[in-house]
Amino acid sequence: MNVIFVLWLREVKRYLRSRPQIIASLGQPLLYLLVLGFGLGRVTQISGTASYLQFVAPGVICMGILFTSIFSGIGLLWDRQFGFLKETLVAPVPRLQIMAGRTLGGATIAIIQGTLVLVVCMLAGFRPQSFAAIPQAFLFMALIAIVFAALGTAIGSTLRDMQGFQMIMNFLIMPIFFLSGALFPLGNLPTPLAVATRIDPLSYGVDGLRGALIGLAQIGVVLDVVVLGVLAAAFLILGAWAFSRIQV
Amino acid sequence: MIKVQNLNKTFGEIKAVVDVTFEVAPGEIFAFLGPNGAGKTTTIQMLTTLLRPTSGTVGIDGLDPVAQPLEVRRRFGIVFQDPSLDQELTAYENMDLHGVLYHVPRKVRAERIEVLLKLFELWDRRASLVKTFSGGMRRRLEIARGLLHRPKILFLDEPTLGLDPQSRNQLWTHVKHLNETEGVTVFLTTHYMDEADRVAHRVAIIDHGKVVAQGSSAELKAQTGADTLEGAFLKLTGTTIRDETAGSADAMRQMARMWSRGQRR
Numbered sequence: 001m002n003v004i005f006v007l008w009l010r011e012v013k014r015y016l017r018s019r020p021q022i023i024a025s026l027g028q029p030l031l032y033l034l035v036l037g038f039g040l041g042r043v044t045q046i047s048g049t050a051s052y053l054q055f056v057a058p059g060v061i062c063m064g065i066l067f068t069s070i071f072s073g074i075g076l077l078w079d080r081q082f083g084f085l086k087e088t089l090v091a092p093v094p095r096l097q098i099m100a101g102r103t104l105g106g107a108t109i110a111i112i113q114g115t116l117v118l119v120v121c122m123l124a125g126f127r128p129q130s131f132a133a134i135p136q137a138f139l140f141m142a143l144i145a146i147v148f149a150a151l152g153t154a155i156g157s158t159l160r161d162m163q164g165f166q167m168i169m170n171f172l173i174m175p176i177f178f179l180s181g182a183l184f185p186l187g188n189l190p191t192p193l194a195v196a197t198r199i200d201p202l203s204y205g206v207d208g209l210r211g212a213l214i215g216l217a218q219i220g221v222v223l224d225v226v227v228l229g230v231l232a233a234a235f236l237i238l239g240a241w242a243f244s245r246i247q248v
Numbered sequence: 249m250i251k252v253q254n255l256n257k258t259f260g261e262i263k264a265v266v267d268v269t270f271e272v273a274p275g276e277i278f279a280f281l282g283p284n285g286a287g288k289t290t291t292i293q294m295l296t297t298l299l300r301p302t303s304g305t306v307g308i309d310g311l312d313p314v315a316q317p318l319e320v321r322r323r324f325g326i327v328f329q330d331p332s333l334d335q336e337l338t339a340y341e342n343m344d345l346h347g348v349l350y351h352v353p354r355k356v357r358a359e360r361i362e363v364l365l366k367l368f369e370l371w372d373r374r375a376s377l378v379k380t381f382s383g384g385m386r387r388r389l390e391i392a393r394g395l396l397h398r399p400k401i402l403f404l405d406e407p408t409l410g411l412d413p414q415s416r417n418q419l420w421t422h423v424k425h426l427n428e429t430e431g432v433t434v435f436l437t438t439h440y441m442d443e444a445d446r447v448a449h450r451v452a453i454i455d456h457g458k459v460v461a462q463g464s465s466a467e468l469k470a471q472t473g474a475d476t477l478e479g480a481f482l483k484l485t486g487t488t489i490r491d492e493t494a495g496s497a498d499a500m501r502q503m504a505r506m507w508s509r510g511q512r513r
Contacts, residue, residue, distance in 0.1 A: 006348045014336045017377075083332035090296055091349035092321035247299050 011105025059182025072106030073152015106149035150235035157242035255304035279448035325399035
């Protein structure tokens with residue numbers, strides 16, 4: 001338990017100490033929010049929402065969580081390069097605990113980052129349907145963070161260098177984001193695209209968060225929780241397995 | 249305490265370790281010497297559960313690192329050849345994290361951290377981030393950290409690389425003291441033959457992945473007719489210079505260094 005806690009604390013400390021990075025990683029969601037929210041907002045009307053900004057804000061929050069949590073998992077790669085990974089790998093501690101500490105730490109900073117994006121969204125004019133919706137929103141933010149931090153750990157355990165990272169970025173993370181319905185509604189899509197969006201784990205996160213924040217869920221909040229819960233368990237197991245196989 | 253029989257490790261075509269056999273008795277200081285790329289670090293990695301051997305058996309205190317990695321890890325401490333500190337944490341935090349990973353109780357942890365940081369003259373800088381440390385200071389911190397828990401076996405992979413004579417002296421005095429008072433078995437590699445001559449009870453020389461000689465320093469000198477261990481070493485391994493192939497980790501580390509330099513300036 002102690003071990004999980006110190007490794008969790010390490011992730012959080014490292015995050016809080018890199019203030020420039022916190023601000024830099026707010027830049028991308030902010031750009032999407034402002035450019036799409038205000039740019040497309042004038043020409044786009046999505047039924048059931050007051051404005052495109054209201055529609056896209058939950059998607060942008062998911063984006064912040066997605067990137068932060070996956071990157072934290074891939075941070076393993078940096079630990080491998082700078083050698084700290086070895087220090088934890090030879091310690092007389094089950095790898096499962098090391099993986100759990102890191103992953104929960106990554107998920108925690110992703111939730112903090114998501115909260116910051118939520119605050120920025122509200123400054124830009126986004127309004128949740130009610131403040132009672134906030135706890136439910138945090139449930140979804142936490143689920144998304146855990147799912148993708150665990151996936152990030154699984155990926156980080158198998159990657160050897162930064163070239164692989166570029167591949168993951170272009171062929172995994174970007175599609176996960178664009179196919180999730182963060183930017184457009186999931187109804188009335190051509191079949192192949194509709195299937196792709198249902199395979200995308202983030203679709204359920206975006207849908208759940210949007211359901212919580214603005215009352216617009218197309219898949220259904222209950223199904224969202226179930227799918228995210230199952231995926232979180234599956235990816236944690238996958239991540240733990242991949243992590244346990246690391247050789248230096 | 250350490251028993252290695254017919255150990256082999258191949259990476260694709262390259263035979264890094266070939267049929268290595270040796271034994272280290274409890275309480276012994278054993279030096280594993282060899283030119284660059286001879287297979288020293290690969291051997292240490294197999295002994296310390298970081299790499300799976302291609303074939304052969306390893307026994308650490310009678311346990312197999314492949315079958316019982318956790319039990320084996322409880323028994324040793326290691327100072328790595330290349331850096332393994334968290335640069336975004338302070339010196340104290342690095343020590344403390346290590347203490348938690350090795351289940352050193354809180355009170356004992358605080359005491360030992362203080363003693364060791366003072367011994368290696370890092371106590372005044374305990375609250376500084378490691379990334380602000382010079383190379384020598386980082387090295388000293390790595391060593392202090394490796395000594396924090398009291399293992400049965402201590403692996404030191406070129407621990408004195410980049411240290412000034414004062415720190416080297418400090419290190420070996422401390423290691424000898426640990427060995428004499430607590431009976432810690434020490435397995436070390438170094439390129440400084442005088443160090444090996446001074447501290448090691450027994451020496452093995454490895455070249456091209458094979459053990460070419462082993463015995464006490466005096467035996468090796470007698471065997472080769474050299475006056476010094478360095479002379480014996482050169483007679484056994486020749487005078488050609490070896491190249492070490494850089495792994496992907498080294499290449500990346502270099503890139504990361506270039507990167508961070510670019511960002512800061």
